[in-house]
Amino acid sequence: MTDTPWDPSKPILEIDNLSISFFTRLREIPAVMDFSCTVMAGEAMGLVGESGCGKSTVALAVMRDLGKNGRITGGSIKFKGRDLTHMTEEELRHIRGSEIAMIYQEPMASLNPAMKIGAQLAEVPMIHQGMSKDAAWKLARQIVADVRLPDPDRIINAYPHQLSGGQQQRIVIAMALMSKPALLILDEPTTALDVTVEAGIVDLVKDLGRKYGTSMLFISHNLGLVLDVCDRLCVMYSGEAVETGNVGEVFDKMRHPYTQALFRSIPLPGADKNSRPLVAIPGNFPLPHERPQGCNFGPRCSYFVEGRCNAQDIPMFDVPDGHRHESRCLRFAEIDWSTPPAVAKTTEKTEIGRVVLKLDDLKKYYSVGSSAFGGGTKKVVKANETLTFEAREGETLAIVGESGCGKSTFAKVLMGLETATSGQIMLFDENVQSTPIQMRDTGTISKLQMVFQNPFDTLNPSMTVGRQIIRALEIFDYGNSDEERHARMLELLDLVKLPRAFADRMPRQLSGGQKQRVGIARAFAGGAKVVVADEPVSALDVSVQAAVTDLLMDIQRKNKTTLLFISHDLSIVRYLSDRVMVMYLGHVVEMGTTDQVFSPPYHPYTEALLSAVPIADTRVQKQRIVLEGDIPSAVNPPPGCPFQTRCRWKSRVAGGLCEKEVPPVRTLDGGHQIKCHLPDEVLASMEPVIKIAAE
């Protein structure tokens, strides 16, 4: 395609001092400043940072698709030696899709809903290689098979909505590979997917990269994934690259305080809520037009020196004896990087008290009529099957599983938004399984509260923060006068460590983490005894996650709250929970203390789940277990064991029992429960999935 032959030993992509700004009516907002990076042929480069740090902007700038308001204000982007910043639309069009292709975060939104998969794929070679329609469809079919999708003939004739999320993302990848691009840009390609699906996609991307020799620019906020996929990495903070280098060097010998703080704020194996708590990064991410003088990270940095770090703009420095390792820190040579973090405070393990919540054989079935007029066959979705467990005072019970496993249905039934089909829920000494929330008395409601996943949508946008908390207090019948409630509201703000002045703020003036704190304050307003936290930190950035998790733990210790922590993120579950319950297709497949669940013997699903979680630690060695296929639909679950369709241990059970019977719950040593047919000796022979290599 290129006019001049390109020398493969030169970089494929060379970004040099790139600056990008967005222009609004009010001002120019610099999104990326002085950004440089180089991607060699066949290399995978990771771009890491929190939301708003400019990593996606860099990707779109490479594609020259910044929208009407965005403009490249300086620097150059050279692709195979040609400067993309000076190309005409027509020239760009020839490069897009054929030489540089992009994979997006949300596969559903990225595919045209009204076009068949085959047509969307075939379009690429038809435009760029002038291929005939038949040949292009044939190629599409072949690439669909290449991305390991079953039944490619059916898939190319399907519409996007007929595929699952993982399949859709494979299609987006197939689309990017249609004309064998030299550079692939992946913008958070797995963020919207479940972990086991993510593991499959990551494997695919790595294999294809090797097979076609494609260079990659891999954008992610997940350090574990970057370790898994990339050769080199560039950490971004507030529009600047702060550290760049080989993955191994940056992970083990980081030379920038932000990188270090980032690693200390994520739960790695070995972190523990009591003895080795996470260290949250203090303060907030600066807004693009409110960046500080000098080092952007200065105000939040523990190595900050007044008069030096905020004196002038800081360039990238080469780190001696590193391999293309650079850091944007004036003091990187002076800091002793091996000092362990000043341990903030270790706390005593909370005492586990009496049983406050007891579920007995809880079932929730939905019947799905096929149409609004009735008629047609009724189908039953078994969202929850025989849930039996207890939760005690002061305990954190984590409920883990992928989307569709029934964990949110369980939360709804517990909260009273739905009523149970059969079984019992005992909250203290009261039966609540068939009392919908409207019929529950205020005492029950205020004792049982919920912290929601998305803090952006769960606060009323037109009510001040203080008013919303007072409203909750009114509903819970707290206090006798407005003054009393107001005073309590201020106390609650103190409790969640928000300044009292925030009472008069509107939700839109708050950051995501602050909003989630308001959500927590609201949940605890009536002195909640049992709190269901439904993915409370998954919408937040890593550095904020640590602080919010910490806060939840703190309040729990103070109030002896029982926390039901619903999550798909096993790292955080391991960090903060006392007991773990793993769910799959409505069944509890494994339950036990955190140590029991995270070490063998495993339920085969737990084993796969653990293996799929990317861990940002170079010392960790994992056994790779990639699950085939998707989670079966709950409308049409497989006969016998729910997991038998994807289980790699199935052949070890005699007589095809897995396909015939739902396994019984077996209790192993120490109350560890597993729902599996595997004989004891096979369970005992399982090896740990995650091993930490000795230093």
Add this chain to the structure above:
Amino acid sequence: MLLFVLRRIGVMILTAFALTFIVFYMTNLPPNLEKLAKSEASVRMDDAAVASWLERNGHSGPVLGRYAQWLGVAPGWTLTAEDGTVTGRCITRGTDPATAPRFCGILQGNWGYSTVFKATVADVLARSLGATGWLMVWVMIVMVPSSLLLGVLSGMREGSRTDRVLSTFAITTTATPEYVSGVILIALLASATAGISPILADWGWISGKTLFPGTATAAMDDITFWNFFLPVMTIALYGIGYIARMTRASMTEVMTQQYIRTARLKGVAFRQVVMRHALRNALIAPFTVIMLQFPWLLNGVVIVETLFNYKGFGWTLVQAAGNNDIDTLLACSVVAVFVVLVTQLISDIGYVFLNPRIRLA
């Protein structure tokens, strides 16, 4: 799909019964019947005379029974007078009562007799619907393509100069009601003293006094460009603006979708992005609006037909309502209900073809 259509037709029939019953009840309220009696027989009748006239003409009795007769599911009323002559709903004057059918409602094709037009309602309806049908056909031919074009052109680059110009035009036309735009068009193009006609006549470019005729009565017999241009444009202009705005909104939304970005970054040319990727998705919303335009046209032509003296459905409706012509009014409402329901059915079915995510079952 077939099941869906059948079910929808069932619902349609139920709705039609409910709606016609309401209209039947309203038009058959006692004061209305009294007015009818006085206009048909004598204005100076006293109450007793009115009551007996109503009884003699089958307007008494429970309203449900009369509704059933009108539908044709109950036998028509018969009355034997003192002199032995038999009159009845189904007995045409001067024929032998014995040969008359027992049932004669709209189900048997008997729509009644129009007191205003002195003809059977079926004839009146056929004539006026035919006339309005032609008007609607031409309005649709002008309105749909031009409005979609305007909408797509202005929506594909939101905020561009093309968008601003076209949007201004669309807002202006849709903000001008037909009775204003009709009058303006007549003044501009069909007046011997104002607008461009006198100038053209002076220059000798037109043979008559005006460029376009001010009425469309001639179009009842023979439609030409000249006699049909003004009524069609008056209706179409309003609709063009409306549909164009809808299309534009839908188009701008589609253009910001991620799959459009995907297409752009695949290297698809802008023209192809619009034609292949955006258009079908952008037409889903306006399609319903276009289908809703049919009932609106049918009932909305009242002003234009009156203005241009075109004796179509709207004009007939006005006449019937103004003169208490119960049978014609009822028939008109049946037609209106039918058109609304049928177009909605078509729009639901069309939706399935435009939007693969929707499956009817």
